[in-house]
Amino acid sequence: MSEGALPKEDAVLRVDDLQKSFGGLAATDHATFAVERGTITGLIGPNGAGKSTLFNLISGFYEPDGGTVEVNGTDVTGLEPYEVADHGLIRTFQTPRKLEGMTVREAMLVGPRNQPGESFVKLFATPGAVAESESTNLAEAERILEEFEIDHLAAQPATDISGGQMKLVELARAMLAEPEVLLLDEPVAGVNPTLAKKLKDQIRRLNEQGTTFLLIEHDMEFVMDLADPIVVLDQGSVLTEGTPEGVRSDDRVIDAYLGGGT
């Protein structure tokens, strides 16, 4: 069952024998794999295979029925999401989260972690530091929005944008958090191909700067181009793991996932 779990030298994220069931359904079934530092690891699998569930388990949103999650060598199993995030792991959501009553710009600025201005005391004790970090964050936010070609939306209410734009905001915000590991749940579903291409470059660039990615995506062109290795999940457990070419030509993967068309 864990045949894909090759020993990793420097795993930034390690999932070991993770289990989670809903009612009778084992959404995650003894899943074991590791994400090596510096990689862009793809996570693919049929609809309902348990990919998003796995994200929820890793990031602390679900409490696993069994197994462990390690981030940077620390056991984070059962921690609160914010504690997991403190260890440098940030995730995005498959269905974009709408921030009612906020502009896109504000919604972006929630991203950076440990802002001095998030402490009530510091607001009054060291307003200078707050202002400074706020300026930096603001500039950074505007820069990323520009790169994502949505800077014109900055002052728009975050709920009044198109479906694809929401996905972009979600991704851009996660980047602002400057995580060590970024878990992306279908970042380009619904994103225009031309823009998706640019995002690909973005991710690659961030990766070169040291961010590790774990990426769920059904757009084969996108994953196969970007990710190496690729983990294939089926019915809650790891079906196989390998290079894009290897996975692409694996019969079981073609059967369960890719289908004849690709």
Next chain:
Amino acid sequence: MTVLGYLANGLVFSSIIVLGSIGLSLVYSIADFANFAHGDTMTVGAYAALVTFGAVGGLGGAVLGLPYGFFLALVVGIAVAAVVAVGTEKLVYEPLDIDSIGLLITSIGIAFIYRAVIQIRFGSDFTRYGIQPLRPIEALVPYGVRVTLHDVAIVGSAVVLVAGLHVLLQYTDLGRKMRAMADNPDLARVSGIRTKRVKLWTWVIGAGLAGAGGVFLGLFNQLSPRMGFNLLLVIFAAVILGGIGSVYGAMAGGFLIGMINQLTPFFSGVVDSLPIWPGWLNAALESLVSIEYANAIAFVIMVAVLLVRPNGIAGEGAT
């Protein structure tokens, strides 16, 4: 009084609460706001029945110690409450373009208006239906149960109404449409559900039941312009306890709250007789579990229940 007796009293009182809480819950889930005018809708029903009963009086024979005229008045009370609610929806709520908390505030205004109109028309003093109160049913007294035929009629009618609602929700499409609307009104329209119509039906049912609750409350106790409003907090507690937006939850919650409310003396008896060890704790408990804290006890129990069943007793409500 025996436990059985307290339970019987609780049953009667719960029947009224249940009628109120179902409507509140329905409106909450379909029209998407906590209707603070719901208690006063009960009052509207009660007074409409008062007028009708005054006009027709002890028409014909009697069932369960209640003249036929009373049942006619009950029907009119239900109808008037429904009509008033539908009118309010059409005139006030529908044209509004605000979120649910805005609707909530509006409903506070509506509640004031209902109450004021009733007070202008009927004065603020209390009154009763001109029906001779009954003595307890002799056969039950030896068991410590002291209920009258009227109480039986209240419970019976409530059961009939609740059963009718159950059939309506379960065996007609309306119930499903209501749930669909509660879930996602836009998608409901996209699916072809005529949401305005469903909403009107919701008001008819919810307010109708409230009207019935009001009439029974008048029979059980008395009528005054503040009667429904005074019950509102308890009804809210029942709805929350049952799981907001769940009709069956509201039934269960109403039942439980009504029971707890009537059982306080029993609880205090239990506390008195328990050998609670640190003396001060015993004393504190004895003074706290007493009749003046009846409502507080109901709330504490409600919170305790919720800690065990976080989504209300009915499980998941429509969120």
Next chain:
Amino acid sequence: MSDDTTRPAGAADGTDGVDPVLSLSNVDSGYGEVQVLDDCSIRLDPGEIVCLVGPNGAGKSTVLKTAFGMLTPWTGTVEYHGRDIGGMAPEEIVREGIGYVPQTDNVFGSLTIDENLRMGGVARDGGLDEVIETLYDRFPIIDRKRTAKARTLSGGQRQVLAFARALVMEPDVLLIDEPSAGLAPNTADEVFEDVREVNDMDTAILMVEQNVTKGLGISDRGYVLDQGTVRFEGTPEELLNDEEVSQLYLGG
């Protein structure tokens, strides 16, 4: 702006003399005071599959919402079989024979799969059970979860359910917003296959897709929308082979 291989926007020159089933003519539309569509004209002929493509925020979803009465056109007309339906309420449009699958929030989370499908058929006169059984046969992915609440479905499963829900009415025209978003490649293929099949049963389909290759692949015609205006219109081959279009919009 346009070149030889593609016809310029709005030049709907009475394609083969057939009357369109659904047409938007010179429509302006938007949300509140924000204009999104700007003089937008789109037609759907009987039996066609038409694919709308374009950047995020171009107004593709807005076209569908305007056609389906979720938004009222500010100017211009929406015609269905030659009748103006602009501004008619969605619940009535469903009864006219148009179906719609929204892009987001497209299932009733607190209802079971079965109830979701039943809700899709509230405007039907009869034969509901049969249709639903057929749909279960066609989409085993949801057949397995009939009594599960829709909110527990995975993203892809939801998409399938939403599609099936719209089919319960056996509509004449189907508007679909990004049917393949979030679907596994094989499931996406199946859905496109289904779209084809539904189309074979004489349902005209207007579809928004970001998976341009596959989307255009099954379509008869395509429109490229940008900033609320139709920039290009043509057959899939024409659009895919056009350098500019492909570069700017199709990620080629």
Next chain:
Amino acid sequence: LSTTDDGEDGSDGSDGSDGSDGSDGSDGEDGSDGEDGSDGGDAGPYEIGMVDSLTGSLSAFGERNQRGVELALQRVNDVGINGRELDLIVEDSESENQGGIAAAQKLVNQDGVPFLIGAVGSGVSLAIYESVVQDTDVVQLSQNSTGLDLTNFPGLLRMSPSGRSQSLALADIIADDGYDEVAITYVNNDYGQSLTDAFVNAWDGDIAYNNPHDQEQQSYSSVVSEMNSSGADAWLFITYQAEFATMVNEVYSSGYEAQFYGADSVSGDNVIENTPEGSMEGMKIVVPSAPVEEENYQAFADAFESEYGQQPTSWAAYAYDCVINAALAVQAADEFTGSALQDTVRRVSGPDGEEVTSFEAASQILADGGGPDDVDYQGVSGPIDFDENGDPVGFLQVLEVQDHDYEGIDFVEG
């Protein structure tokens, strides 16, 4: 702009009937201001204020008050005061402190009334006194408050006698009837609490049950069943009519039997109308009253009956007397100011002077050149005669329910 030195030094003209002379000089100015403010020359009406429970939990009492007020205003304005009318500005307390204080603030500081009738609940009356009236020379006369605490505030007058005398009387009556054990339930507010405390002090026997109940509950069946379980045969109710009527009905339909006793506020036509025949038979209630057979009460009752089609309640009578007493105070005073009224309000109904039973008669004496001490207005609710604490001399009547109606069986002097 000019500086006035208004006589704060007249501290309170309330502790004696003669303590106001010192402040006359400066108040002359106030007097004319008051009139200017109330948009009238000499022909304009005298404006006084009233805080009443028109809405909220005591609104039924407010309604009863208003009937008495209306009748009294008719009486007064049929005759007139120095050729002018009396105008009563009524503000709603919503039966709450906050509302009551706001109402009084408006009346005193906005409308500038020198005479304030108010309020119903003892708590609200005191709240108004402490936060609005205390440091001014405005006269406050509460129409309905029977709470014992008011006695400690001599500046706060009231028309209804302190509940203490009722409590003492009740203790005597119950003991005389041969009971040595009693179950008490009282409404959980200042009124219920203080009357019960006084009763408990005066009562030598056992108390089997003594618990408060909240107002406006939809069911009191647990209360009555606990009273029943307590084993006492004498049950004392210190509560309001609506609550009491509910309890009687619940006692009746539970089949309990006991001898009932009650304080004044459980009596009323509405209780009789809304309880079954025989359910309260033999109940004894102590109510403050003027001796009922007296002609002025009869005249009042007849007028009330013909106006409203029902017997007056004591609350209507109190409010009636408040207005008449105020009107007489206004007529007897040299000027329309608080300090002048402080002086006359006690004297026109005080024991000195000729006993009269109507406004018309009293007004006549004053018009004929009589001073405030030449008149002793006898109210329809009693002889009034405020004592040094601002409480009236109460006459109590003992009522017994016979054939489902109240019959006076005895008088007790307060």
Next chain:
Amino acid sequence: MSLLSDPEAAIADLSRPEKWVLGVSAAFALFLLAALLTGALGPTYFLFLVGLAGMYALLSFGLNAQWGYTGLINFSVAAFFGIGAYGSALMTADSSPIAGGFNPLVGLVVALVLAFVLALLIGIPTLRLRADYLAIASLGLAEVVRLIVLNERWLTNGSAGVRGIPSFFEGWPVLSTFPETMPGLRLVVIPGSPILLETSFWRASLNVLLVLAFAGATFLVLRRAHQSPWGRVLRTIRSDEDLARALGKNTYSFKMQSFVLGSLIMALAGVFYTHLNLYVGPGDLDPITTFYAWVAVILGGSGSNRGALFGGIVIVTIREGTRFLNDVALPIDPAPLRLLLIGVVIVAVMRYRPQGILPPQRELIWPSAVDDAGSDPPASGVREQKGGGDDE
């Protein structure tokens, strides 16, 4: 409403609803001024109303910090208000059954500490759970607190209430005797209707001073806190708590901070109330206060500090202004009529208020950062800076 240096530009900069509100407010202020000058409105009474408005503004500030910022549904506004009122009253009043006679400042501190403890007691078990827990628990809490105050006579005097409360400035130098030492003034603006300013007027002015100090300080603190990353996290929680958690925010701690902050402000309103009315009773814990605080916050626009202030004023206008409508002689019973009017006004405001009366749609970004970054500041984001802070 001073719009500082450049009024014209500032006005031009306002959004439509803001102009509307500004216009109406200005007209209302003029009306009040005229009424005051002509003697139609008694100055002492007016100051009392201002005090009340300040009190409601404080309550709505408090609720706004909970509901408006974070989406915490608190149905026990009256309880925190009551705790503040009783806390101070029991420490200072001479009739207090437990302590009494302390300086009102001690009362203030005790009241705040009590509110703090109570907020923790209810927050700790409920804030970790689903959102409506707080709604339920607070609904119950309000009732429990009210009943305890009503029934525990050894602690609170029970239904008799606490009286003999000194004014807030009792024992302060100068201020404690200020009202008595001020001469009575007589202003004649319109001949024949002089305006009298006497002791009660000066006493009322002190109260207004106090409430302005309370509300002003609260406003400043809230404004800084709200327009900051802190406030932004709260708004994120309000909209989607999961998202905030995913981004590494300790939402439990943030919710607790917001809850405690709001509760303290409500208690502050209670402290003011105590020294305004000099009497507190169990009736002051009536849920109606919670009602009105909610109405104020919603009318003003949830999440907006200026809105909360505005809401407080509107409530007083609705509640006390309707008293004047009784002066119009009508053939019906005036009392329920006022209730009716309050109802109609509430409905009408909800119906006809221009969308987003003082909308909360302020960008929650540290103001100076917007300038520093040199990015084009969104019109709405900085506006609060320019005009908003100075609404009276």
